[in-house]
Amino acid sequence: MIKITDLEKFYRTEEVETIALNKLSLEINTGEFVAIMGPSGCGKSTLLNILGMLDDADGGSYLFNGAEIAHYTERKRAHLRKHNLGFVFQSFNLIDELTVFENVELPLIYTKVPVKERLARVEAVLEKMQIMHRRNHYPQQLSGGQQQRVAIARAVVNNPKLILADEPTGNLDSSNGNEVMELLTDLNEQGTTIIMVTHSEHDARYSHRIIRLLDGQTVLENILI
Numbered sequence: 001m002i003k004i005t006d007l008e009k010f011y012r013t014e015e016v017e018t019i020a021l022n023k024l025s026l027e028i029n030t031g032e033f034v035a036i037m038g039p040s041g042c043g044k045s046t047l048l049n050i051l052g053m054l055d056d057a058d059g060g061s062y063l064f065n066g067a068e069i070a071h072y073t074e075r076k077r078a079h080l081r082k083h084n085l086g087f088v089f090q091s092f093n094l095i096d097e098l099t100v101f102e103n104v105e106l107p108l109i110y111t112k113v114p115v116k117e118r119l120a121r122v123e124a125v126l127e128k129m130q131i132m133h134r135r136n137h138y139p140q141q142l143s144g145g146q147q148q149r150v151a152i153a154r155a156v157v158n159n160p161k162l163i164l165a166d167e168p169t170g171n172l173d174s175s176n177g178n179e180v181m182e183l184l185t186d187l188n189e190q191g192t193t194i195i196m197v198t199h200s201e202h203d204a205r206y207s208h209r210i211i212r213l214l215d216g217q218t219v220l221e222n223i224l225i
């Protein structure tokens, strides 16, 4: 699904140039659940932003299902993002002014899913995430664990092929964190590829493979199964 070769990313300011990704190469197959780990500043967020087509690399190649992403227009990328990718963040990133239901409905409005199908799909995914009873609540009225279940519902409502998760349990206690990891495991077992950045060795053990980064390069890979 993903093949990255010699990927480079630089951040330049007037005084300094930071090499965030230093000829990074890696491959991720359809159906995998991969954890990306490494110390703060090693390039995890940069990599996730590029994989999510939110940012461009400065060099190297990023093939997504065989297509070179750098050759795509922003419009084409936005289309790929909306239909193929789901994002889960540490801080949930829900819209406070919208209800649970409306937050999860939003990606389906963007992709112009007809209203009847939209409502049915939102209900189904809220049931699956066991948050249906809070459908008319606002994010601030929910616990952290509930907010992350809503965020996962929003990420998967368009049936993405790939979920990119950035520290998905970072703001949760261990019991809610484990619940979120179980949900991601279930989604992976149903065929969704998952790439998760984490600082937690415990969470990483839910994955199949840990890719460890240091200074923008892969330093080690651990196969867990």
Ligand code: ADP
Pocket (backbone or CB within 6 Å): 039, 040, 041, 044, 045, 046
């Ligand atoms: P973590 O180590 O938990 O991944 P980061 O230190 O990467 O957190 O910071 C989170 C976000 O802040 C990143 O998405 C990155 O884009 C941004 N960031 C990190 N370092 C800098 C910096 N030196 N200048 C501007 N933004 C930065």
Ligand code: ADP
Pocket (backbone or CB within 6 Å): 011, 012, 018, 019, 020, 038, 039, 040, 041, 042, 043, 044, 045, 046, 047
């Ligand atoms: P991580 O997520 O592993 O903490 P990041 O990808 O956020 O690492 O950052 C990698 C390197 O790039 C760090 O040295 C960071 O300070 C730098 N960096 C990240 N984002 C920015 C930015 N927007 N501007 C300048 N430097 C950045």
